[in-house]
Structure formats: C-alpha cells, structure tokens
Amino acid sequence: MKAIDILNSHKLKRTSCREGIIDIVMEAGQALSENEIRERLTGNYDRTTFYRSFKTLVEHRIIHKIVVDNQVVKYALDNQVTHKSAHAHFYCNTCNTVKCMDDIPVQHYNLPDGYAEEETEVLIKGTCSVCKDQA
Template identity: 60%
Template sequence: MSGAEILNFHKLKRTSCREGILKVMLSSKQALSEGEIRDNLKGHYDRTTFYRSFKTLEAKRIIHKVVVDNLFVKYALGNTLNPKKMHAHFFCKDCNSVECLNNTPIPTYPLPDGYTYSDTEVIIKGSCAKCNQ
C-alpha cells in the first residue's frame, strides 16, 4: 500500500510531507527515530511542517511510538490498515535497531476488579540476527 492509499484510507488530506514520511517508513524494514525520518526528507520541509505532519500521523495511529527507554524512541507503521494482534518489539543493543515482532503476541494479564486495560507494551532486548553473525 502506498502513502497516498494510507492517507485516503484514513480520510486525511494528502500532503507531500505526509506522503514523504510514509514513503520513508514503508521503505524501512525497522522502526525509525523521528530524526532518521527527518534526515531522509532533509531539505524538503521546514521543521514546523514536518512536526505537524508527523504528529497527525501519530494521532491517527498510522504510526506508533516504541519507547525503548527515556532517551530512545522509535516509530513504526501502525496496525490500523490491517489490524493485527498486539505485538512485542525487539531492541538490538548492538545496532540500536527496533523491529515489530508481529508474530509474537502479548499475553493478557489479569487485573484487579475495577481496573480497565488500555495498552500493554513489551520490549525484548538483546542482539538481532544480523549482529549475532
């Protein structure tokens, strides 16, 4: 699916910045930081245009945030196009890559009475297959 198709699916106005962000993310096999995405679009958009477009895509859950720790955040395409089970993320401590583990479901956890679930995040840390070679 192209960036234009994703925006149309979500009934969002097609802008070159939004399409550019999605093109960068669609071409990557791993999650990217905001800076990595911006660097791939360097010189095309000012900071305000990029930031507003980026935040719109996040608010519409087209992209989702993966928080590895307080100083390390990456973004991946969301699950709103093809709803998937909740999934874990893998963080490689060697190359700092983050990947969605779509075939690694997150178990449900029993909660005390009166508690309601909103979200669960699982980050598995280690070394990726590439770094283990």
C-alpha cells in the same frame, strides 16, 4: 498499500510531507527515530511542517511510538494500518535497531475490577542475529 490510500482511509488531507513520512516508514523494514525519518525525507520541509505532519500521523494511529528508554524512541506503521495483531518489539543493544516480532503476540492480562487496559507494550532487549554473527 500506498500512502495516499492510508491517508484517505483515515480521512486526512494528502500532503507531500505526510506521504513522504509514510513511504519512508513503510520502506524501512524496521522502526525509525524521528531524526532518521527526517533525514530520509526528500523535499524541503521546515521543522514546523515536519513536526505537524508527524504529530498528525501519530495522533491518527498511522504510525506508533515504540519507547525503548528515556533517550530512544522509534516509530513504525501502526497495527491499525498493517492489520497485524499486537506483537512484541526487539531492540538490539549493539546496532540500536528495533524490529517487529510479529510471531510473538502480546499477552492480555486479567486485571482487577475497576482497571481498564489501554495498551500493553512488550519490548525485548538483546543482540540481533546480524550483530551476533559479527561478534
């Protein structure tokens, strides 16, 4: 899947900034922070253009936010784009990476009457295999 196809399927205008952000997130193989995405983005985009493009991609559920804590937020392609089911994320306390754990599905809970689930997030914190091997 290409960035242009993703934008077209969401009926969004094609811009080089939007395409660049999607390409970076797709190629990364792990979730990235806004700063990591901005640093990897080629082209001379001002802050306003970057943040408007970024916000649009989040609002249209092309990329989604993974909140680790009040200081660390990472982004990855949304399940709507990847066609993956809801899954857990793993945060490595040593190298600060976030990985999708596709084989660990998110459990759905039976809520009391009157409650409606909008989203459920599962974040597992620990040490990744790479950091564990280096210890």
